[in-house]
Amino acid sequence: MHKPRNSALAVGGGAGYRTAMTDATIDITITALGHLGDGLASGPKGPLFVPGGLPGDVLRVKAQGDRATILEILTRSPARVEPTCRHFEACGGCSLQHMAEPDYLAFKRDQVVRALEDRGIEVPVDEVIPSAPGSRRRAVLTAVRAGHKLLLGYHERASNRLVDITECPVLDPKIVAAVPGLKRLAEVLMPRKGELRLTVLATPAGLDVALANAAPGMEKKLVQLSGLTADLGLARLSVDGEIILEARAPALPMGKVAAVPAPGGFTQATAEAEAHLATLVLAALGKSKKAADLFAGIGTFTFRMAETMSVHAVEGEAAAVAALDRASRQPAGLRQITFERRDLFRRPLMAAELAGFDAVTFDPPRTGAQAQAEQLALSKVKRIAAVSCNPATLARDLRILIDGGFKVTRVTPVDQFLYSPHVEVVAALERA
Incomplete structure (x- = not known):
C-alpha cells in the first residue's frame, strides 16, 4: 500500500x-x-x-x-487519528489503530447490534468494555529467513510477507522487550525451509514460549537452549508440544487456583478481559447451585464458578482437560468439580443429561455451539451465560435458545482484541 x-x-x-x-x-x-x-x-x-x-x-x-x-x-x-505504531500500514495485526476511540468502540458495539438484529433479536446492548494498550498477554509470532537475516513478527495483511516488528502497542511490554532474545532463540531452531511459529504467553512466572515447526536435531542444542532460556528469564520453553525446560510453572490465576496451560494452548487474550468475562458469567448464573461449564478449556470460568456452586466441566481437547484436572487438585475450598473430555460439536450434552443442572456456561470457538444450543433449548436449564468471540454465530445460537423459551436479559461486548474488528460478547439468558 x-x-x-x-x-x-x-x-x-x-x-x-x-x-x-x-x-x-x-x-x-x-x-x-x-x-x-x-x-x-x-x-x-x-x-x-x-x-x-x-x-x-x-x-x-x-x-x-x-x-x-x-x-x-x-x-x-x-x-x-494518527496510528501509534510505526508498523501499522504494513502489519496485518491491527486494522483499526487509525480510528478514534469513541468511533472505534461504537463500531464494535454496532457489530453486536447488527448481528442480533439479523436474527430478529432486539435487546439492549451494553457499551463496550474497553481494552488498554499493552495488555495483550498472548502473541503468535512467525520467524522466517530473508537472506542472511531472520525476521520475527506478523504477516502483512493477506500476504506471505513478514513484518519484522520492533514495537507493538497491543502486546504486554515484557513480550516486546523479549523480541531480540526470541530472535536468538528462533535462530537455533529455525528450519531450512518454511516458517517457525512462536506462541508467547506472559504469565506471572515469566514468559512461556512454545515453538512449532522446529528444525530436527534439537537434542544436540539443549545446552544452548538452556542458556538462552536463562538469559531470557523464560518460565518454560516447549518445542513442537514437548516441554524442553521449565524453570517455573507458567500458571495463570483463575480465582482461588492457578492453572498451567498446555504449551501453546488457548488462553484468553488479556487478563483484564478475562476478569470482566468471568464477572459477567457469574452475574448471569446468579445463585445457581449446580452448573455445567461447556467448552471449558483449562477452567477459565470453572474455578471461579466453583467458589459458589458445584461444576461439571466439559472440554474436547485432551491437553486442556489434563491442565484443568491438575489445577482442580489444589486445595482451595471450592465446591465439587467434575470434568470429562467430550467433543461437544459431535456429542453435545443431550437435554436428558442436562436435567441435573440449573445453569450452564458455554464458550465455544468462532464456529459457535449450534448443536449444544439445540439441546439446551430442549432442556429444563434455567440460566445460561453464553460467551463468544463471534457475534454472528452467537446470534444464531441465541435465536435457537430464544425459540426454546429463553429470554436474553443482558448483552455485553468486551474489547479483548484491541485495534482489530473482533469483539468478545457475553449474553445472559433466563427461562422466560
Whole structure:
C-alpha cells in the first residue's frame, strides 16, 4: 500500500464514486465499515472494500475487482487519528489503530447490534468494555529467513510477507522487550525451509514460549537452549508440544487456583478481559447451585464458578482437560468439580443429561455451539451465560435458545482484541 497523504484536492462530501481518472484509479467516499474493518464505498461496478478507509474519508484509490488500495487521502474522516505504531500500514495485526476511540468502540458495539438484529433479536446492548494498550498477554509470532537475516513478527495483511516488528502497542511490554532474545532463540531452531511459529504467553512466572515447526536435531542444542532460556528469564520453553525446560510453572490465576496451560494452548487474550468475562458469567448464573461449564478449556470460568456452586466441566481437547484436572487438585475450598473430555460439536450434552443442572456456561470457538444450543433449548436449564468471540454465530445460537423459551436479559461486548474488528460478547439468558 502506498503511504496515504493529505491533499488540497478535496472532492466534497457526496457518497459514492466520483470520477474515473483511469480504468483503475477513482475517487470514492467511504460510507461505512465492513465487519472486518474495511471501509465500504460504491464503485463503478458495485461495492468496494478499502482497507484503511474510514466513514467520511474521500479517497483516491486503485480499484481491482471489489477491493481498492488507497493512493491518496483527499478529505480525512473526522474519526481518523494518527496510528501509534510505526508498523501499522504494513502489519496485518491491527486494522483499526487509525480510528478514534469513541468511533472505534461504537463500531464494535454496532457489530453486536447488527448481528442480533439479523436474527430478529432486539435487546439492549451494553457499551463496550474497553481494552488498554499493552495488555495483550498472548502473541503468535512467525520467524522466517530473508537472506542472511531472520525476521520475527506478523504477516502483512493477506500476504506471505513478514513484518519484522520492533514495537507493538497491543502486546504486554515484557513480550516486546523479549523480541531480540526470541530472535536468538528462533535462530537455533529455525528450519531450512518454511516458517517457525512462536506462541508467547506472559504469565506471572515469566514468559512461556512454545515453538512449532522446529528444525530436527534439537537434542544436540539443549545446552544452548538452556542458556538462552536463562538469559531470557523464560518460565518454560516447549518445542513442537514437548516441554524442553521449565524453570517455573507458567500458571495463570483463575480465582482461588492457578492453572498451567498446555504449551501453546488457548488462553484468553488479556487478563483484564478475562476478569470482566468471568464477572459477567457469574452475574448471569446468579445463585445457581449446580452448573455445567461447556467448552471449558483449562477452567477459565470453572474455578471461579466453583467458589459458589458445584461444576461439571466439559472440554474436547485432551491437553486442556489434563491442565484443568491438575489445577482442580489444589486445595482451595471450592465446591465439587467434575470434568470429562467430550467433543461437544459431535456429542453435545443431550437435554436428558442436562436435567441435573440449573445453569450452564458455554464458550465455544468462532464456529459457535449450534448443536449444544439445540439441546439446551430442549432442556429444563434455567440460566445460561453464553460467551463468544463471534457475534454472528452467537446470534444464531441465541435465536435457537430464544425459540426454546429463553429470554436474553443482558448483552455485553468486551474489547479483548484491541485495534482489530473482533469483539468478545457475553449474553445472559433466563427461562422466560
